[in-house]
Amino acid sequence: MEKVYRAQPGDRPLDYPSLDVPFYKNATHAPEAEAAEKLASDPVVVVAASHIVAACGQLAASVHRPFFSLVEGAKAEHVTACLQYLEASNTVEILRAAGPEGMHVDDIAHRIGELSEANDASARVDGSKLSHILRLLATYHWLREVRPDVFANNRLSALVDSGKTPEELRAAPEKKYDGTDGLAAFVAMCGDEFFKSSAYMADALLPWTERATSLRKLSNKDGAGATSLTVREPKYETPFSFAFRTELGYFDWMELPENKGRLAEFGRAMTGARLWEVAENVVDSAAFPWNELPKDSVVIDVGGGVGSTSVVLANAYPHLRFVVEDRKQVVDIAPSIWGSTQHAELLASGRVSYLAQDFFQPQPPHIDIAGVGTVSFPSVYLVRGCTHNWPDRDVQRMLRLLRDSAGPTTKLLLVEVILPLACYDDTELEDAGAAPPLPGAERTLAPAGSPLLANLGKAHASEYLLDISMMAVLNAKERTLRELSTLALSAGWKVSRVTRAQGSLWAYTTAEPA
Template identity: 45%
Template sequence: MTIATLRALHAAIGTALDDIERVYSAQALDFPSLDAAFYATAPHTPEEDGAEALRGDPEVDRATKHIVAACGQMSALVHKPWFGLMADAQAGQLAAAIRFMETANVVEILKEAGPEGMHVKDIYDAILDLLPKNVEPKHPNGLNPVGLSHILRLLATAHYLREVKPDVFTNNRRSSYIDSGKTVAQLRDAPHTKYTDTDGVAAFVALWHVPRVFCFGRTSPDAPAPDSDNLEVAHSWAPFNLAFETKLGYFPWLELPENKDRLNRFGHAMTGTRQWDVQGGILRGFSWDELPEGAVLVDVGGGIGAQSIQVAEAHPHVRVLVEDRIQVTSAAVSAWGPDKAPLFESGRMAYRARDFLAPFAPPLEGAAAPAVFLLRLVLHDWQDQEAVKILRHLREAAGPDTKLLVGDMLLPYACHAPGSQSGEDDALFSVSKPFVDADSPLLPNLGRASIPGYLIDIMMMGMFDAREKAVGEMAALLLSAGWKVAEVRRSTPGALWAYTTAVPV
């Protein structure tokens, strides 16, 4: 029985903890804390040195391995396979973030800041101060404080840093392990000596190169740049462009004739993204039954309609119009096969080609404004300026009762953030609250259980120079385009996935 296996794993963890406690108690010591940095080259108290030395005790070593093995097996057993798969498949994002932390000297910068931590804006300035002379830090796609905060939050979620307050980070035991022992002044004056006379840990991490275009900007004035006269060209210069040697943005590139199979795969992959949500989550993310007969849902950038088709099937009184580029909509009906034919033949679900970066035109039949605009997994593909353009076009086409429904992940901080001070933002505060109580030993965002969302965040930065968003970031983005958040529904308690309903202002 699986429950019996879980109980056995739980018991194995408890037995191993008893063994560790017995060894440490005999020396009147406590096991080293994850939150406390331990710099190998810094002076320590006798208690700190003793606790560190006991980690090499054979009984402690055996017990810790048993705990890691049992926790890993238990996690694999109980966690939804999709999330474990995403964590492993996207592990390269975390690896890149760790290497970035070393390359950008974040550990040494935070070491001098002390346990109170440093705000991301100050970390950003310190990183720029240590940049090699041949790097152009002001390149539009260079590092910026917002992008830096998302990289550091991924590391904190994976327990490689601590976020002590929103956007304030400090080292912990794991990050301090990468410390070179050099001061910031030494790194500025003699960067080539960073790995000299060290234990080699930082040097080993540095073996794998982090593209500087991801970290800071172009490393050479000869590097290619986007052609601003070509509207199909990427608005930003992301690592994706370097990897595939193209000036096109990801979606125009995907639509090239030679990428036909990739485009088809992408459409079906969007069906797979249902796994981010609970089954039928979109049906609970909005009060569809309250819409009037004949209300129109416009699925903006909806691909082949993998999500909105669920609404069309469950709520016959709602008409669904899926919008995407002609290369997608022209093949959408055939992509579903014969099973969905009655839905299309009845007219309850249809497609039309439209570029959502262009104004919303032509209007719907009868010039009626849509009841709902759905943007699912769209905004995270675009930099803020393009996202605002998309949102403003929808705002211009909205009627006074039109709702905007955004389906995207909303990433919590890796710390306990201040709560709501008034009733004005109750909808936001309720969804931005930590997933656990303040006295819980777990990270407020559930740490490793939530890490797939933070990995996707870094992937968006790499592919589109975009990102997933925190609750406040999403609210500010919507408001700048004329939409105010009215309600946010998490698919389940502790889920990163959320449906954000906004109304015109």
């Protein structure tokens, strides 16, 4: 293992990055710190770390008093709420400016008020309450309490740093997420729509309960601009619809004029969500043979948002052309996000272009590509992080429309989380249209002979949390390999290949016209 931890052959072993030391993305770091962070993302290290996390989580569940575990689970929403406060109050940026010695809560509270857009008593923050919020976060290792009531950032809280100075945030708070990696926006989004929706999970899924019945009687009389939730069609009667008192689906609701800020926040949050999957994974030819595609092959990035994935791929494969499809409201803001960055040349050259297209409508019969001409069908339909946003029937419709527009050699690449079972998977996939053994169909992720859960439990819990988030907001889900293969086949696509990067549940599922 010593060789694994060397920055360069012959160098001394590197220490694993310290939890107590912030690693700010826009700061200059010592070469050893840079090397340690990079090495911590090495697939071999990631897999080893996953086994450690899985073991620690399983050990803690085994020895902790059950009642205390119950309390933590039943009150876990407080951690989410405090993380949301941490981001919304700009406390991370304030503590970055304060440095490693930290800042007293009274000073933090005063600084939060200074950064507020309000100039009255409403901008005053109670330091005594702030200390309790920050102490809970420190208890969960999201901050450090360096001395009584004095707090400082650490490696985890630094993730939420926007990179803006407190002065910049005060001058232009609406630009906080501009030019960032999106993680601060991701926390804001999770603390708003997703957090609030989850509170109504039982009400939506147990419709016969007294509280659920009363919620369906909501009307404009409450003064909140609500509409009666009389639609029983499950696509719309979701925990989200109860939380925000709307019969609109999430994406339609986001496009209302009053949610313009939320829509922009969502686009930037999706950039941050790319960290769920290591960016290098999607460009790896082991995931998909991009390098084997002929020059000027067209890849249509279906539901590609502002084009985060296409930009990464276009930089890695300059011989390919990428067309990002999404709703008009999304593609209209995309050029403003990339136009002032180092990626502007991709847009100017036409290697990355945008097309307003609803993926529940038929694909255009042809697309005009700058420098290439008219293309009747693409080489690849790329669908990344999209099918998990929709229930099965909608995904079937989406994939069927792509199949109807595909050529005989068009490939479908689904880039999604594939959820392993929490037990050893002894099933086969013959009835899902794929003859086993299909690459990627691991029966367990745990080392041979290990007592660990087959899905590595705590190490991959974030993907199962994402699964429930999709259920709460969109009546959707992450899928197992059987579920995804069966769904693809029902829409005319036969899964031919599945690969998964080391240490990740994100999978690259290639399908061909059936």
